[in-house]
Amino acid sequence: MKTQNNRAWLFVLPVLLLVAFNALIPMMTVVNYSVQETFGNNLFFWQGLDWFEGLLRSDRFHAALGRQFLFTGLILAIEVPLGIAIALAMPRQGGWVSVCLVLMALPMLIPWNVVGAMWNIFTLPDIGLLGYFINHVLNIPYDMTQNPIAAWVTIVTMDVWHWTSLVVLLSYAGLVSIPDAYYQAAKIDGASNWAVFRYIQLPKMKNVLTIAILLRFMDSFNIFTEPFVLTGGGPGNSTTLLSIDLVKIALGQFDLGPAAAMSLIYFVITLLVSWLFYTLMTKDDLN
């Protein structure tokens, strides 16, 4: 049991100062912008909640939000089952395990814009490996700079390539923590493979899978660099996800007010999910 000691605050103080500097001051700047209009020259005018109202009614915001949920939904629907399947298939022991783990983790260690650039040259229609294969071997016309569906398939495949290993590693960590005795007991009872999965493996993976799903939800919800480098949000606006739209408004058009309002709405959504995450995590700690 933990002991009550308010002097523990001293231990937390450095973290508190550092993160407060990084989080509170910028957040105040954003709040400040979100209620004002500026015409340059550092002149600001009170605008009230107009930006928020306009944003919540704007088709552009709804479209970006819709695309964001579609993207996050798609990658979760693919990465989670795929990751579990691969973790189940992985060897449990032997020298190959380390090799597999290192190779699988490799995509996660590549700078995000290199990931985008890499997929760009991988999918170039006539000179990229994948682009050439689809266009000239399978004979399916494929050019993600022209076709929105091709662009979507590409960014989703890229994310699956980039992050499925996270689900694999976490599920695998859950699986190897199951004692052998459980499997032996299941064998004596004559349990089917499905029963072993459903009643032994899945419950043991529940904890780590919660972490995996929520991490993937939040990171994919914040995704910017990879799709921006790969498609630039195009063709048209077809792959303009929430962060891309935000950066376009804030740094491209320099519309600080609407961009700030959008940041705050964005942040509130993330906050809700974080809260859900935190509640689930601390519930596990209590058990």
Place this chain on the structure above:
Amino acid sequence: MKKRYIITTAYIFFLMLPIYWLVSMSFKTTGEILGGFSLFPQEFTLENYRTIFTDPTWYWGYFNSIFYVTLNTVISVSVALPAAYAFSRYRFLGDKQLFFWLLTNRMAPAAVFALPFFQLYSAVGLFDTHLGVALAHALFNVPLAVWILEGFMSGVPKELDETAYVDGYSFPRFFTTIFLPTIKSGVGVTAFFCFMFSWVELLLAKTLTAVDAKPIAAIMTKTASSAGYELGLLAAAGTLTIIPGAIVIYFVRNNIAKGFAMGRV
């Protein structure tokens, strides 16, 4: 049994394909790349790498990246250690709220912070410095480090602390000579994750730098647009950014899954 190996092998094959293509392209001449499709480099060349290793803008990009990433890792781990200890051992006023607030900063979209960060770091004179980028990356790395370390520390029984105090250890001596060695794999994994997330993040690093501290990955995008479409050079620079990650991952290969689970397997 055989089906298992096919699935694992097929997945790793899929992961390696784009990487292979990047590496293979880095050994091709621009002429060969644009001339048409070739699975292997026909005229194997090291020219792209030579350009990078002889041009200071290129290789300084690597030093810049490695410098701020290391700085960030050192800062994040050292401030997170006492905080994680406090969270894992004590209850104190507002602890749960504080932990949740830290967590929200790990989840915050970097795009939200790009512009205010630019203004804040310009105002305090840290724009275009390694320290500036390292501090900015602390926004998401410090909460992550606290979180992972707290997970590992909670796995150490409290009796260890109590025994040490009974034996007359002072807190600093206990922490450095007994506690830290006990959780050293946790510290290693935490350092790895700080390194990783600082290494791969680019939106903030790019926003906060101009010349002196510009990361390699940002130089890539700049060169890609200004020097025409030099795919070979771009591929060589990209290939070189994979190497540091591949090296650090080797050291934590046995603990990496536990790290991703924030020490909560």
